[in-house]
Amino acid sequence: MMKWIQKFSDDKGMVYVEFGMSVGLLLIIIVGFAQQYVRSLDRINHYAVANQILMGPQDKMVSFDSSTGVFSALTSTSTPTYTQVVDTIGNFFLSRIPNQKFAAYIRVGYLDIRPTTGEPLSFTLTSEQPALSYIGSNASGCDDTTVGNQFVTRLAQGRLNNMMLNIQATPPADADDDTGRVGIKIYDFKLGTTRYRQYAEVMPFIFIYMCSTPVNFVYSQATDTFHTIAPRRPIN
Amino acid sequence: MPKKVFQELGVSLVETAIALPLILMAIIVSYDLTRIYIAIVMAQDVALMSAKLSNASDPDVDTPAVTDLIKSISGESAATTNGRTQFWTDQLNSSSTTYHGVAYYTDKELKTLNQAYGYLNSLNSDAAFPIPAVTPLRATNLNGEVNCSIYFTFADLTGPIDTTYNYSRIFYVSCAVPTWGISLLGLSIAKSGYIIVTRSAYAYHSGGLAP
Numbered sequence: 001m002m003k004w005i006q007k008f009s010d011d012k013g014m015v016y017v018e019f020g021m022s023v024g025l026l027l028i029i030i031v032g033f034a035q036q037y038v039r040s041l042d043r044i045n046h047y048a049v050a051n052q053i054l055m056g057p058q059d060k061m062v063s064f065d066s067s068t069g070v071f072s073a074l075t076s077t078s079t080p081t082y083t084q085v086v087d088t089i090g091n092f093f094l095s096r097i098p099n100q101k102f103a104a105y106i107r108v109g110y111l112d113i114r115p116t117t118g119e120p121l122s123f124t125l126t127s128e129q130p131a132l133s134y135i136g137s138n139a140s141g142c143d144d145t146t147v148g149n150q151f152v153t154r155l156a157q158g159r160l161n162n163m164m165l166n167i168q169a170t171p172p173a174d175a176d177d178d179t180g181r182v183g184i185k186i187y188d189f190k191l192g193t194t195r196y197r198q199y200a201e202v203m204p205f206i207f208i209y210m211c212s213t214p215v216n217f218v219y220s221q222a223t224d225t226f227h228t229i230a231p232r233r234p235i236n
Numbered sequence: 237m238p239k240k241v242f243q244e245l246g247v248s249l250v251e252t253a254i255a256l257p258l259i260l261m262a263i264i265v266s267y268d269l270t271r272i273y274i275a276i277v278m279a280q281d282v283a284l285m286s287a288k289l290s291n292a293s294d295p296d297v298d299t300p301a302v303t304d305l306i307k308s309i310s311g312e313s314a315a316t317t318n319g320r321t322q323f324w325t326d327q328l329n330s331s332s333t334t335y336h337g338v339a340y341y342t343d344k345e346l347k348t349l350n351q352a353y354g355y356l357n358s359l360n361s362d363a364a365f366p367i368p369a370v371t372p373l374r375a376t377n378l379n380g381e382v383n384c385s386i387y388f389t390f391a392d393l394t395g396p397i398d399t400t401y402n403y404s405r406i407f408y409v410s411c412a413v414p415t416w417g418i419s420l421l422g423l424s425i426a427k428s429g430y431i432i433v434t435r436s437a438y439a440y441h442s443g444g445l446a447p
Contacts, residue, residue, distance in 0.1 A: 015247050015248060015251070016247065019251045019255070022255070023255065023258070026258070026259070026262070030262060037269065037273065040273075041273075044276065044277060044280055048280050048283075048284060048435070048437065051437070052284070052287070052438045055287060055291055055438070055439070055440055056438055057440055092438075096438055
């Protein structure tokens, strides 16, 4: 034993130790690189699917009561129902993911608009517009619906609130000023000196939290992305 | 020289003999992985762009013949060039395994493919297209360059063609990426000296099929 210690206590032993450390470090770098490589490919897939959702099938996202002429947020009793509309997106998501390790949590929220001016008043995100989950059959680590629903709800609340405050910060200066007016315009004309505008009472946005199964080469690390989409087809 | 110095020299030589091949292999594998990564990003980007272009109502571009959509590599064999033409023949041939679903392309589809291949060429001017339809495809057919094919199938074409229907298409971009380090490792995915990466994008209701 003493001989062995003596043998490796000299410079030769030190070189062995240095070599071992160098190879170990190199291996850690390679494995770390592999982990980020795979996660990066997952992120590309997330954004590719989000892009396709943007262009893909969508139902109308606003309900219209022809007797009162009022546009409103989708609910469980509207036509189409909130669930039908989100299912169209969610099922398309499931058909476009490259494999089953992906999951999406989707929620639709609305900016409430003053119909005569187009200015945002508040936002609607109630229990009538719940988060719905679309989970691939092999998406372990992304299948906790409580967490997923919370994530997408926070995303929706934060984005809607930010949009509302940001737009409210610069209100229109006069009747002809377009600053601070958002929403879906129904009509806009001038009769004499008076300008008449009408906007839909709500403006929908789709919020998606995407997750893919954690990669675990060095340590467990899921890939999460958050998407806000202005629907292509808000009104029929 | 003292014995101790010889011993240390020997240890260093052994370490170098072990470490150098490892480092060289890591470098060439990294080179391959980087090339594959770039091909994946490019393929996905081109697939999405193709779908977007396909959704455009009136692409403002010349209508090409499919045989115009070929870019060979300087000095490639006649068999390889013929294989590129064969790719398009197969796309339109119902008895081929790569038949795209209809025996013709509409003007809009040709314009979309024209723009899509142009976009691919702007991203990588060295890329050749399409991937030669030769069996088996060998690394020599690729001439050391990335070869890519852009093509599409129909998502909702069942039964006879309805010329009044607005069909959805799925655009695919396949790129054959020559590999070096990964092939040296003997991995089965690159046994032939290349790896094929394929990405797709969905073009919802992207146009009718009136010839």
